[in-house]
Amino acid sequence: xxxxxxxxxxxxxxxxxxxxxxxxxxxxxxxxxxxxxxxxxxxxxxxxxxxxxxxxxxxxxxxxxxxxxxxxxxxxxxxxxxxxxxxxxxxxxxxxxxxxxxxxxxxxxxxxxxxxxxxxxxxxxxxxxxxxxxxx
Amino acid sequence: xxxxxxxxxxxxxxxxxxxxxxxxxxxxxxxxxxxxxxxxxxxxxxxxxxxxxxxx
Numbered sequence: 310x311x312x313x314x315x316x317x318x319x320x321x322x323x324x325x326x327x328x329x330x331x332x333x334x335x336x337x338x339x340x341x342x343x344x345x346x347x348x349x350x351x352x353x354x355x356x357x358x359x360x361x362x363x364x365x366x367x368x369x370x371x372x373x374x375x376x377x378x379x380x381x382x383x384x385x386x387x388x389x390x391x392x393x394x395x396x397x398x399x400x401x402x403x404x405x406x407x408x409x410x411x412x413x414x415x416x417x418x419x420x421x422x423x424x425x426x427x428x429x430x431x432x433x434x435x436x437x438x439x440x441x442x443x444x445x
Numbered sequence: 446x447x448x449x450x451x452x453x454x455x456x457x458x459x460x461x462x463x464x465x466x467x468x469x470x471x472x473x474x475x476x477x478x479x480x481x482x483x484x485x486x487x488x489x490x491x492x493x494x495x496x497x498x499x500x501x
Contacts, residue, residue: 359458428462435466
């Protein structure tokens with residue numbers, strides 16, 4: 310009978326094959342890609358839309374994309390932004406986002422961008438847990 | 446975009462990610478996501494009223 314314990318054990322056996330960190334890295338670089346690699350299409354699509362939506366809304370609100378760190382808060386913001394993977398590097402290359410926040414909503418936009426990165430890290434770790442069989 | 450719309454969108458996206466990543470079965474994901482959404486928006490409304498009343 311397919312009990313949750315059996316499912317986790319079967320997933321754990323499958324997890325022995327291949328490079329186990331691939332979903333983690335893919336999920337970090339492209340939101341939802343880790344779940345897509347594991348054929349979790351629905352979860353991947355929802356994660357992708359949520360994280361992309363939050364990042365794009367942050368940019369649309371003229372949020373700041375951190376490029377350097379002058380103090381501890383900047384370091385934390387930069388760490389959060391880096392969680393978005395290619396979205397962060399793409400926005401830096403294309404010059405999206407502002408350097409100085411000038412509107413009230415831009416401050417919200419900055420938080421949206423940082424939180425999108427943090428949520429992407431959570432999603433990538435979830436993909437890794439699925440891959441290793443820690444989560445069914 | 447109004448402040449409330451920003452709060453609702455933030456709560457929606459964060460709740461979806463929390464629901465998917467913190468629970469294992471689809472039914473529990475939906476329930477946990479809805480729970481997080483209500484807590485996000487509810488706490489924002491309660492804190493907004495508190496700040497409004499304190500400022501008066």
